[in-house]
Amino acid sequence: MSTATDLSLTSLPTADGFQGLLATVRDLRPRLLEEQDATERRGTFAPEMHAMLASTGLYKAQQPRRYGGHELDIPSFLTLVRELARGCPGTAWCFCLSAGHHIQMAGMFDASVQDEVYGSVSDFLAPGRPVPMGTAEWVEGGWRVNGLWDYCSGSPYSTHALVAVRIVGGPHQQPIGLVVVPRDQWSMLDDWAGSVIGMAGSGSNSIKMVDALVPEGYLIPGGMMGVAGGADAPGYRLHGNPMYCGQSAGYAQLEIASILVGTARAATDEYERLLRVKKTPGPNPQPRYTAGEHQRAFASATALADAAQDVLDNAAQRYSGFCVDAVNSPQGFSPAAAGRTAMAANQAVDLAWQAVDLCFKMSGSSEGARNGARMQRYYRDFSMARTNIVPKFDMEAERFAEAYFAG
Structure with missing residues (x-):
């Protein structure tokens, strides 16, 4: 190693x-x-x-x-x-x-478990659900897992699942844990398509486990977002890469922000297309891209999307630096560093939302309100994403300030 x-x-x-x-x-x-x-x-x-x-x-x-x-x-x-x-x-x-x-x-599980899990598939794919919506009961040599986890994004093509559980018995003292479960031990429910206003293509189905059996090492104690990262993390010891220092908090916000900043880019792309093919109303119609109000709106949306991308890129780079700090420090990855990452990611989301909202408003009812229109889809997708618990700046701000002043 x-x-x-x-x-x-x-x-x-x-x-x-x-x-x-x-x-x-x-x-x-x-x-x-x-x-x-x-x-x-x-x-x-x-x-x-x-x-x-x-x-x-x-x-x-x-x-x-x-x-x-x-x-x-x-x-x-x-x-x-x-x-x-x-x-x-x-x-x-x-x-x-x-x-x-x-x-x-690759960051949290022991080398022997990684060898087994990665060795069983070509591409490791797994939804991650950090809310303990099921149990892992200790049985001889391993765990019996039961439960129903909703919003398991990415589950349609996943090879495994990473889900939080309430621990019943066994060698661990902590009440919750994270378990990795192979695909043949769980089933996916057909409960996503057509059920939500947006992000309907995200494959966020529920998954169900009934008496799934996994070996002892397939469960690690602690919450997915609460495991402290650092040089002692199994992933860093195995791979020598600070990215695998065992830290999730902060990274989850970067994932969501990257999707939504991309959505803002999609909206500005679509708005540009509309400006090039549509004309202004009235007795003297002109190409929309020559009209001042549309020029100002397109420039503002582009600037907002640029700013969102810049914030996200810098937050991702800073997070990578925090991972390096974590493996060089006896304190590991600090909660304040995680909070700072999350806040920056959520600022990027806010800027991206402003861009999408502006493009939506200026696209006109024939595009913004029409079912099947891309602009309407981007607005709905982003609106749905904003209901997720991750992109919430105020919640992250409180957690960051508490951790910052405690340190």
Whole structure:
């Protein structure tokens, strides 16, 4: 197993294959745009798109090199997610919240468990549900898991599930834990498509486990967002990469923000298209892109989307620096650092929302209000995402300030 000391950001692993993967995502954009409506009706992207994401190596973007992945750094992975969302927000949500959980799998679980789990599949994909909506009961040599977890985004094509549980018996003293469960031990409910106002293509189905049996090491004590990261994390000891220092808090907000900043880019793209093909009303119609009110709106929306992206990129880079600090400090990853990351990510979300809202308002009723219109879909997708518990600045601000002054 490898270790590292006195790390700096310049010594992090390079983003091998990033430019190729980025080009692949951008090449997929026309198809993603074309399939948006079908993705929304289906509840997730098509099996053909799933096969394409697998064959191009996109699913391996964040997977450790030890297990055949690219091990992209966090800013690079989030860029891929953002570009996917520019083509289809629902697809990006489903992809990110299944292919983006190596931070937990490769960071928190012991080497022997990682060898078994990663060794059983080519691409590790798993929804992560941090709310303990089921139980793990100690049985000889392992755990019996039962429960029903809703909002398991990414579950349609996942190979495993990462879910929080209430611990019953066993060697651990903590009341809750995180368990990884193979796909053949759980079932996905058909309860997502057509059930929500937006992000209907995100594959956020519920999953159910009935007497699922997993080995002892497949459960780690503590909450997904509450496990302290640092040099002692199994993932850092195994991979020597601070990205796998066992810290989730803060990263979850970056994931959601990357999807929503990409959605803002999608909205500005669509608004530009409308300006080029539509004319102003009245006796002397003119191309909308020549009208002052539309020029001002497009410029403002572009600036807001640019600012959102800048904030997100810097927050992701800062988070990577916090991971380096965590493995160089006996205190590990501080709650204040997690809170600072989350707040910045949520500021990016707020800027992105302003861009989407402006594009929606200025697109006109024939686009903003019409069922099937892309602009309406982006507005609905973003509106749905804002109800998620993650992009809530005020909640993160209180947690950050409490941790900051306690330190």
